[in-house]
Amino acid sequence: MTHPTIYIYNTLTRKKEEFIPVNPNHLGLYVCGPTVYGEAHLGHARPYITFDLVIRYFQHLGYKVRYVRNITDVGHLSDELAGEGEDKIAKKARLEQLEPMEVVHRFTESFHENMRALNIKSPSIEPRATGHIIEQQTMIREILQNGFAYESNGSVYFDVLKYNEKHPYGELSGRKVEELYENTRELDGQSEKHNSFDFALWKKAAPEHLMHWPSEWSEGFPGWHMECSAMSTRYLGEAFDIHGGGMDLIFPHHEAEIAQSTAAHGKSSVRYWMHNNMITINGQKMGKSLGNFITLNELFTGNHATLKQAYSPMTIRFFILMAHYRGTVDFSNEALQSAEKGLDRLMKGIETLDKIKPSDSSTIDVPAMREKCYQALNDDFNSPILISHLFEAVKMVNLVLVGTEKLDATSLQQMKQLFSDFVIEIMGLMPESKDNPREGKLSxxxxxxxxxxxxxxxxxxxxxxxxxxxxxxxxxxxxxxxxxxxxxxxxx
RNA sequence: GGUCUCGUGGCCGAGUGGCUAGGCAUCGGUCUGCAAAACCGGGUACAGCGGUUCGAAUCCGCUCGAGACCUCCA
Known part of the structure; x- marks a missing residue:
């Protein structure tokens, strides 16, 4: 099977590169999933919609896709105080008097519901960090054996300087170790580390820490970046095609992943690094720490002070696809309302197709339109360009209805296929039935x-x-x- | 402070050297008893200054402005 050439912007090289799969006709994709300690907000929707488009497109082209997206249910420190930092999930659990796994379960379910509403396809595998402690420990041992880590007071740290002697550290984020000296903040508990920029592979658990596992180093828990390295290797192998995630993960998370994989296996496992940009609100990044986020459930119900109305999942999806994934998207009611109306026009175009009676001849070159749509996607998944072509198609359809343009039976069928493929299948936009809250009063x-x-x-x-x-x-x-x-x- | 990104018409948002992106809003038209809805059509923007070029929104320099990362973050 031959596929069109797809160009992907690779964060590692900072340019668009021709996509060549590790295994012909197969795509291995790993995307960093959420840390399930709170409800998903609009910012979370972006990477999962972005990479949903990616896998949908590859699947459309006939690739066999293995899409791995993890659930982080342990590990990331919440406090700036690395030494005494406690697990985000453990912290939330204590606050709410719940078992850590109870918190994880609740927000995982909520996350799944949101994803389903947004018509985001479920990944092939959704591994959890707590389910892969063994794999993470194994990888830590490999790194230790290769001499790129050291044990200190029951914890294991990655030795960035030693690593940097053999492999460049900071390639992905464009950082140099010398700069890290100047720029890394002094944190508490640094005494265990040789250098402030060394990062934890295994962390000894404090007595009150709720989530911990035995190991030869200490009763503890895996470091911040281990899970993705361990789980991507386990399910996609030591060389796979694409690793994705939000831009804010480039440093230190993905940088650390590269270092860990290289330290353990001698090479980085990832061919193409793809990063989606942030969603902003009033020009600022929407994020947990700034407290300026709007959850997806709030969006769907309109239940938030900033929101002038509720926005349907498909409106959110379309809103995000209207911008290219590498640019920021600024949230505003005006932009969402504009997306809502635009989506409506697009979907109405599909309905209009069913009202058209074929003519004897055709004035529209549908295969050419289809080709343009492919070109848009092949150029680093340019969804806004794709959408503009589809709006052109809507205009044509409307002109056919009015009688200005004509479609014969074949072209009509091709046009229907065009919308079905690109709008429904690839962009994942589903017709939404309008709620009829007044049905009780009015039949x-x-x-x-x-x-x-x-x-x-x-x-x-x-x-x-x-x-x-x-x-x-x-x-x-x-x-x-x-x-x-x-x-x-x-x-x- | 360091590294990097961006600044496009009323708003959102593509486009990287010459050819109308697109959407929303607005205005005009068709339709209608009048409307609404729907559809069609018009409007030529690229932060500022200087440079390269036959020609720049697009390349280079400077200025101003905004943001991201450097700490968990999608």
């Missing part, structure tokens, strides 16, 4: 009855009655659209 039959009554009134030029029905129903939340044939309506 569809009753509305139809009233509108038929209005039709009769209109025939008799009884505009008073006709407008009264229209105005009343409008006030009750029914959007009436008069058409040539009669009327249509929907919940507003």
């Amino acid at each position: 569809a039959e009753l509305i139809n009855f009233l509108l038929n009554l209005r039709q009769d009134a209109k025939k008799n030029k009884d505009w008073g009655t006709s407008d009264k029905i229209r105005n009343q129903l409008t006030d009750l939340g029914v959007a009436i659209k008069d058409t040539k044939e009669g009327f249509e309506w929907e919940w507003k």
Whole structure:
């Protein structure tokens, strides 16, 4: 099977590179998943939607995809005080008087619900850090044996200086070890480390620490960056195609991953590093630490002071796809509303296709449009360009309906396939049924009855009655659209 | 302070040397009893200054402004 050439921007080289899979016709992709200690917010949606587009496109092209996205349920320190830092999850658990695994379970479920709502495909494997302690310990041993780590007071640290003698440290983030000397902040508990920029592979647990496992070094827990190295190797091998995640993970997380893998196996396992940019709000990064985030559930319900209305999952999805993944996206009600209307226009275009009767001839070159769509995606997954082509297609469809353009049976079928492939399958945009919260008070039959009554009134030029029905129903939340044939309506 | 990114029409957001991106809003038109909805169409923007070039939003320099990373972060 031959595939089109895909160009991917590789963070490592800072340019677009031709994608060549490690194994022909296969894609191995690892994406850093969430730390499940709180509800997912809008910022979390971005990488998972971005890489959902990636896997959907590769699958569309016929690649066999193995997509691994982890759940971090242990390990990342929450305090700046590295020495006394406690696990984020353990901390939350203590605050809420819950077992750590209870917290993990709750927010994992919530995360999954959000992902499902956004029509994000489930990964092939969703490994958990706590389920791979053995693998992480094994890898730590390899790094120790290769001389790139040292034990100190029950903890194991990565020896950045020693590593840097043989392999360049800082390639991905563009940092140099000499600069790290100047720029790394002095933290407590640094005495165990040879250098401030050394990072923990294994951490000895404090007595009150709830999550810990036995090891030859200490009763403790794995360091911040081990899980991704260990689990990506376990499920994708020592060389795989793409590793993705948010830009904020480049340093130190992904830099550390490269160092760990190289220290253990002699080479980095990743061919292409892909990083999505951040979502901003008022020009600032949306994030937990700044407290300026809006959770996905809040978006879906409109239940947040900043929100002027609720935004459906597909609106969020479309909003994110309207920008290229490497640019920032600034949140605003105006931008979301614009996305909502744009999406509506796109989906209406698909509905319009079903109303079209094929002509004898065609004035539209559908295969050429399709080719343009492929080109957009092949160029580093340029979804905004793809969307602009699809809007062109919508315009064509509308012009066919009006009679300005023509589609024969073959072209009509090709056009339907175009939308089905690119909108539904690849971009993952699903038609959404509008909520009808007033259904309890108003039934569809009753509305139809009233509108038929209005039709009769209109025939008799009884505009008073006709407008009264229209105005009343409008006030009750029914959007009436008069058409040539009669009327249509929907919940507003 | 160090490293890096960005500044596009009312708003969002593509585009990297010459060819109308697109969406939302607005305005005009079609349709309609009037509306609404829908559809069609118009408007030529690229922070400022200087340079390279036949030609720059696109390359180079400077200035101003915004942001990211350097600590957990998607």
